[in-house]
Amino acid sequence: MDRIQSVDRRVLYTLIFISVIIPVMWPLHLPTPETPEARAFFDAVEAIPPGSVVLFPFDFWPSTLPETEPMAVAGLRHCFRRDLKVVGLSNVGIGGPSVADRLLDSIGAEYGKVYGVDYVNLGYKAGYQAVLLGMANSIAAIFPTDHRGTRLDSLPLMQRALNYDSLSFVLIVSDNAMADYWVALVNARYGLPMVAGVTAVMAPKMLSYIHTGQIKGLLGGMKGAAEYEALLGESDMASRGMDAQSLIHLLIIGFIILGNIGYVASRRRPSPARAG
Amino acid sequence: MPELFSHPFFTLLPTAFFTLAIFSFLYRDNPFFKFAEHVFAGLSAGYYCGLIFQSVINQQVWIPLTQDERWLVLVPAALGVLMFARFVPKIGWMMRLPLAFVIGSTAGIMFIQQLHGMVLPQVGRTILPLDSVENVLLVIGVLSTLIYFYFSKPHTGPLGWVASVGIAFVMVAFGAHFGYTVMARVSLLIGRIQFLLIDWLHLAS
Numbered sequence: 006m007d008r009i010q011s012v013d014r015r016v017l018y019t020l021i022f023i024s025v026i027i028p029v030m031w032p033l034h035l036p037t038p039e040t041p042e043a044r045a046f047f048d049a050v051e052a053i054p055p056g057s058v059v060l061f062p063f064d065f066w067p068s069t070l071p072e073t074e075p076m077a078v079a080g081l082r083h084c085f086r087r088d089l090k091v092v093g094l095s096n097v098g099i100g101g102p103s104v105a106d107r108l109l110d111s112i113g114a115e116y117g118k119v120y121g122v123d124y125v126n127l128g129y130k131a132g133y134q135a136v137l138l139g140m141a142n143s144i145a146a147i148f149p150t151d152h153r154g155t156r157l158d159s160l161p162l163m164q165r166a167l168n169y170d171s172l173s174f175v176l177i178v179s180d181n182a183m184a185d186y187w188v189a190l191v192n193a194r195y196g197l198p199m200v201a202g203v204t205a206v207m208a209p210k211m212l213s214y215i216h217t218g219q220i221k222g223l224l225g226g227m228k229g230a231a232e233y234e235a236l237l238g239e240s241d242m243a244s245r246g247m248d249a250q251s252l253i254h255l256l257i258i259g260f261i262i263l264g265n266i267g268y269v270a271s272r273r274r275p276s277p278a279r280a281g
Numbered sequence: 282m283p284e285l286f287s288h289p290f291f292t293l294l295p296t297a298f299f300t301l302a303i304f305s306f307l308y309r310d311n312p313f314f315k316f317a318e319h320v321f322a323g324l325s326a327g328y329y330c331g332l333i334f335q336s337v338i339n340q341q342v343w344i345p346l347t348q349d350e351r352w353l354v355l356v357p358a359a360l361g362v363l364m365f366a367r368f369v370p371k372i373g374w375m376m377r378l379p380l381a382f383v384i385g386s387t388a389g390i391m392f393i394q395q396l397h398g399m400v401l402p403q404v405g406r407t408i409l410p411l412d413s414v415e416n417v418l419l420v421i422g423v424l425s426t427l428i429y430f431y432f433s434k435p436h437t438g439p440l441g442w443v444a445s446v447g448i449a450f451v452m453v454a455f456g457a458h459f460g461y462t463v464m465a466r467v468s469l470l471i472g473r474i475q476f477l478l479i480d481w482l483h484l485a486s
Contacts, residue, residue: 015307021470022474025470029471029475029485030478030484030485068469069469071468071469071471071473071475072465072472098332098333099328099332128336129332130336130341131333131336131337134387149344149345149349150340186394188398189394189395189397189398190390192398193394193397193402194397194398204465204468205464205465205468206458208461209458209461216406217402217403217406218406219398225461226461226464226465227464227471245475246471246475249467249471249474250464250467253467253470254463254467257463
């Protein structure tokens with residue numbers, strides 16, 4: 006039992022690495038059952054009339070790409086598949102706008118979409134509260150130019166996307182408190198319907214917004230992204246990662262059980278002083 | 282020769298190197314980890330300076346002034362400049378003007394946001410008919426947790442029993458948060474391993 010209590014942490018790290026490497030190299034195709042929140046997310050996007058303009062905040066740092074990128078990719082595919090017009094922006098300066106640019110261009114190209122007509126990337130603007138509130142009056146006043154420096158009045162899509170009144174929906178992908186600001190500032194004040202894809206750390210808190218009806222659907226972490234991919238009939242980055250996710254969870258459960266067994270055993274054993 | 286170095290193995294080499302350098306800390310602290318850490322800090326600081334110059338000074342001050350002739354922009358710009366008054370002791374007090382604006386406007390926005398966007402909807406959603414197990418659990422959970430955080434009376438007798446129910450709900454919430462946090466951190470590891478094995482080494486598809 007003493008050995009259980011004094012296992013070198015590097016042994017645990019090695020086991021965790023092996024649990025990731027094996028399913029990445031040889032996929033196990035474990036099932037990922039859908040949750041009501043992910044289904045609601047999918048249904049909400051399905052319900053938007055084709056041709057509507059959707060605001061798509063890429064509010065995440067590059068450090069959380071394994072969780073957020075699959076959601077953003079699946080969300081963009083869903084939007085373009087339904088012929089929705091996408092206005093992207095980011096309230097995260099480092100990495101956000103460039104990731105948005107890369108994903109909008111690559112997924113847009115898959116569906117033959119044209120920049121300025123079917124999608125636009127507004128880029129980043131400092132002062133998120135002022136940005137969120139200011140866009141209610143005029144998007145062009147907050148973003149005079151897009152991420153590439155093109156004036157908004159020369160982009161056909163932005164003739165239709167003037168302020169929140171001309172938008173139909175917000176599809177948030179976020180790894181930070183920006184998701185809260187979208188809900189508490191934009192949904193609460195302007196009633197714009199929205200769904201959110203967030204990192205797993207944020208998911209428990211965001212579930213309360215589902216309960217109040219402030220967001221219509223929720224994707225939580227890589228699991229949520231995998232569910233969304235499955236609902237779209239695709240098997241992409243998140244689905245591939247879920248095998249490793251499941252294996253590691255089993256391993257960690259094993260660690261916790263073993264650790265507790267060792268702990269209980271060490272407490273029951275009489276101390277050398279008492280035994281002597 | 283240039284074609285060789287445009288191969289994805291070499292273009293992705295810096296990313297792979299820094300990933301492995303950071304992972305090496307799991308064994309023990311070492312010069313590769315230190316190097317990666319310092320490069321990250323320096324690059325982030327430089328990138329952020331450039332970003333702020335572009336998105337604030339250029340886009341929000343210079344372009345509106347020179348292209349749109351929006352002279353009103355000079356007012357917030359002047360307030361912004363006053364932030365640096367603290368570096369000149371004689372006029373340091375002038376920094377209070379922009380700070381007062383920032384504190385006042387942020388407090389106003391946050392008050393509306395918290396009350397209108399969070400507190401009222403959440404409270405409203407806990408006023409429920411007790412006609413299902415879910416609703417009963419929700420109401421008991423909210424009330425008992427609130428009582429657990431009521432500190433003006435000792436938690437003894439009936440108040441103590443209810444508070445102990447509240448702490449049970451809090452523990453369940455902590456457990457859920459911990460589980461989700463494990464999932465989040467594991468996802469980041471999976472992302473890096475996928476990069477190394479799939480994108481860099483092409484050992485899997």
